[in-house]
Amino acid sequence: MDEIITEYIYGMDLGDVQEYKGMSVFPLYGNGDDSLYITLKEALDADLLTVTEVDDSGFVPELKVINRADVPVLLLDGEELIGAKQNRVLNTTILLKQKSETVIPVSCTEQGRWSYNSRKFQESGNVALYRVRRSKSATVNASLKMNGEFNSNQREVWNEIDDMSRAARVTSSTRAMQDIYLSREEDLEKYHRSFPVRDGQNGILVMVNGEVLGFDIVSSGIAYYILHRKLLKSYALESILQEGEVEGDFNGLDKARTFLDEVCLSMGERHKSVGYGWDHRLEGPSVVGSSLTYQDQVIHMAFFNRGENKTKDMSSYNQRRSFRV
Template sequence: MSVALPKLRVGDPVRHEALSVFPLFCEVNGGVDYRLSDAALADESLLVEEVSEGGSVPDLLVENKGDVRVLFLEGEELVGARQNRILNTSVLVAAHTKIRIPVSCVEQGRWGYKSRYFGSSGSHSPSKLRRALKASVNRSIKEKRGHTSDQREVWKEVACLHASHGVESSTAAMSDVFDSYAVRIEEYRDKLKYVEGASGVAVAIGNRVVAVDLFDKPVTCQKVWDRLLSGAVFDALEAGKTDQYASVADVELLVATAVKLPWEQSEAVGEGEEYRAESERGDHASALAFEETVVHGSVVAAL
């Protein structure tokens, strides 16, 4: 069984330093009815907490008290409770339900309550962390171990993030790196604003396309645009100055590669159907669909 990815048109890039972002356009058929997790967390119609008083590193408990489903994105960061986490996969949580969601720790040095409930940091994992996360989850699903990640690999990538950007953190928290570079992140966001009508975005560092994200409607892309950019900023800063840039054709090639991959269906964590694929060279892709509409599809390119 395969997933029906929509046909895309790749728009002209906007650039700042080593970072290029390409808006992606596709036909929209109304989309799926949901709220994003950050908005639902903010008004407390969505509660995220440890699964028990003692907690469990790879799982969190989610209660959606609202009347509409809620979307979490793979790689988004949740902060608070015993330690900060990131989502291992994109999840649609049905209205008025409780479920467990698979997560990874991005704060190795803390295991004590800061708050009962989690909140959204407004940040998203950099591409190297996303690649490690998606690759290990793909492997776990093949081995029938659910959506578990390689936690050691996640910690390794977070440690590299601290080292590469000269940030010390008493708890090895990824969020401390983002806080330390808040001014630079805002600079990139100001230079690389959302492009009207885009339903997705491709990110390139220098001449390499590193990630593609596609959503079911432009309004979702607009709301998460700045969040996705936050992680890409660190890829760009690490790359430094460059005079080589990826082209529209480079993005089209990665998208075409993803479309032709042998997609396999796997059990979704919440509502909908999940599909995953990988290329021989190491590109990893996933898609969460609901009623034959791709709500969130993403590709992280091979190193």
């Protein structure tokens, strides 16, 4: 793992756990620059960003983005864009260059439509479902290893959405991921109220029914405040749809620290990002994820639990962190 990423993880602080039903959230705190970039939502709301199909015919795995802002714009891995010929999600985190035109890699989240309902995309207020993000992270990693491209396995994305639709008992005319979120708006609002953003927070580590699902953290606290709701919804929907919700003490802090240990032991490759910086693709026996770095700082990091912990005899997170104090 790159030293910049390792040092960032050891420098993170875990806040006091927040709990609701079977879901537990640890606020994450890390250092970063609040003035380096603005978010997708901010850029679209200010009419500084235009997202369209690459041409009139369209091409499922790519979109065109024009950034008219004087600063970079952060597009987060998994953020959903709705409209044009079909809804899409970002395949990786991209720090768009200011005053630029960029073709970005995406995956379809609306299998049953390929016709214009608008010329431009809007943000949906969602990121991809947790299971979609997890599987997509693994398949994009594999694509980069094989051919150096940020491609997902589109069939896996559709299968995950179909599985979640069945679990949520949602019938969508276009098999749209967005309709799953819309079907649980009332429940998701309760989760949002139960996990408010803390002062200085710039990430979350989430557990459901005593098991770590993963974490997201961005360098800017301002950006995280804007992204919090959509990231939380991705994990919360998983909690809502898991049967047998259980409440209680699962030694959550120990499990969170163990998960961070596993992340620190993951291995991977570094690839030139579509925008600014470097895209790091990382995997371990039980984790899969990625990180974008730029100007010697972590811009965004996301890791997901991919299976049983197979790592033994490692120092604890606190012990390993103390080595660098």
